[in-house]
Amino acid sequence: MRTPRLAGAITPRAQFLRFFKDSTSTILAVFKADGTLAEANRGFLSLLESMPSNTDPAVLFVNPQMAELNRMGEDGRTGLVYRGLMTLGNVDRYTDTWLGTVHRVDRQLLLACEQDIAADRNLRQELFRLTEEYAAKERLLAKTHRELERRTAEVERLTFTDSLTDLPNRRAFDHELEREIARSARYREALSLLIVDLDHFKQVNDRFGHAVGDDVLRAVATSLRAEARQIDTVARWGGEEFAVLVPATETDSARLLAERMRDRIRRTPMPESIAPITASVGVAGWLGPEEGSAGLFKRADEALYKAKHDGRNRVSVAEEEP
Template sequence: MPPISFIEGFEKLRLLDAAIEQSHNSVVITDADLDAGPRIIYVNAGFERMTGYTREEALGQTPRMLQGPATSRAVLDRMRGALACGECFDGEAINYRKDGSWYYVRWHISPVHSQEDERRVTHFVSVQQDISEDRRRDDQLRLLSTALEVSADPVLITDPEGTITYVNAAFEDQTGYSRNEAQGQNPRILKSGQQDAAFYQELWATLKRGEAFRGEFVNRRRDGSLMHMEQSISPVTNAEGEVTHYVSIGKDVTDRVRMEEEIRRLAHTDWLTGLANRLSLGNTLESEMERSRRYGRPLSLIMFDIDHFKDFNDDYGHETGDEVLKRLAVTVREGLREADSLGRWGGEEFLVVVPETSGSGAEAMAEKLRKAVAAMETSCPISVTASFGVTEMRPGDTPKSLTRRVDEAMYQAKEAGRNRVVLL
């Protein structure tokens, strides 16, 4: 009967052989002849799966059978130097399969020393791991990271609680916050107060449904200035469906918003005086007439234009005439109440919508304005005066009938000698 120690040793060898054969990694054992070889004396099933070579094809060959054009010569030289010194070696390189396709491999090679002479190496054992998928994943992550960093649009990532974990360079440039200042903070640092609670309630309701939220944010930069951002915020989930992050990608549309606001302003503003234009003032008049009818409150109009304005242009030039119009607009605006609406009706004609005011009250206001105009200083060498017409809204009036009547009152003022007020 064999000794117990022999049986145990045999069982251990059997288990070790089974473990190596079933290993997912490639295991290669070579002799230690670095001059002629080393020659492969053993490969496991993992080697066959990884390389496409059968063990019969591999035995007696050298590991050079797996090398090719893209295999790093520097890595091979370091490996040969380590093995020549009887040292372990760890490294990564590109190997080639039997079919010519390549894969990334991570090596761990250990020398096996003689039992009689520990200085003498008898074999090398190489455990090889195919890391192609890891490298592809790493390359993809590096590519994505680079794309985020070079993107011209700001990117912000938070954890599920809304704490900022990442911002890119565009975020730093456009918000003024460095990534060190932003990381660990909440996106509330960008909140401007320009949007109400309902906006943010809709945002969170959308995200909690697992949907992406898209909207235009009015954010505040670090220096306090406002910026308009078109942002898309998406939840990122793990395999269990749990939200792990929120990713926000934005686009600065501040210039576009400013341009749209300027277009809207120009559509309702007189280009020369900066007052409301005829379209805008007509809309205001309709609204005030409707309000006057609804609440039974008085409403009056004042219309005026500059006396002998054509002579100003003919005698002193259009630049002087334009300067007089701008100065007139400023003078009259300073004499009005906040509720009153002043606009340029056309040419040298101006209209004032005077809510909550009777005809006699508007007449007194017009007289005050007339005196202010007569006293104002301009670059024109002669004094500037204006003729004023006043009327109060009557039952059945329309915007057209009301403006026609105040226009008639103004022309009566001109026919009566100009520089005066007529209530009609």
């Protein structure tokens, strides 16, 4: 006995049709023989909404175009006339590719499209691969950048550092001397320069060899740094000669620093039971903006020459010319 259908009840077929009517993941449309849209579901209508108002729905067919679809089945046959990829949408804004079928029934075209799940999955996999590849290249770039920074810093260090004593070299000292003179001139501060030269150092190299001589130079560099302030610059000028730049310091205070450095060098233990090493020191105070770096260094060097001439192991201060 057939169960009576209740009035107003929705049949399974009606539910099925409503599902496709409201679906946005599928595209369903029926076109009349003259090419006008007879019926469409929400998926197709959403594409149509992306077009300017009053646009012919046939324009949504990018590839194949509606004209091509109309030519299919012109021989009057009905049924499936096309199956394959279909590009739909607004060619100036957005298009997407679907898997589609087109049927001709009573001179009407029935369009049914669904998203290409496999293509979508492949696209996501490709996107994931590209994202991973991009992240790997970003990591490689960051690593390369860090290595470049490290090597740049190392090149700069080697350019401005004496490899034997790890003190600033002559190039670095010249740069710092010019900077400190400019700063002292701007703030009207004192500035002093010390030149330290080891006495009879050639005899050390001749008797004990250059390797021992290098150990002596390193020991002297350590002693000079220990006596200097943090703001002072201790550099190896060349050979057995060192230069000490003493900012914001009058000549008398610089002379006392030179005496402490000379005494500390004399008391520094030396390798190979070498007799105490002594040093002569020339001190010059900066005369002011009228004196450049060359003039300051020349007077400090002349004071060093006087200390050597007067018997070595002593400090000599340059005369402050008016």
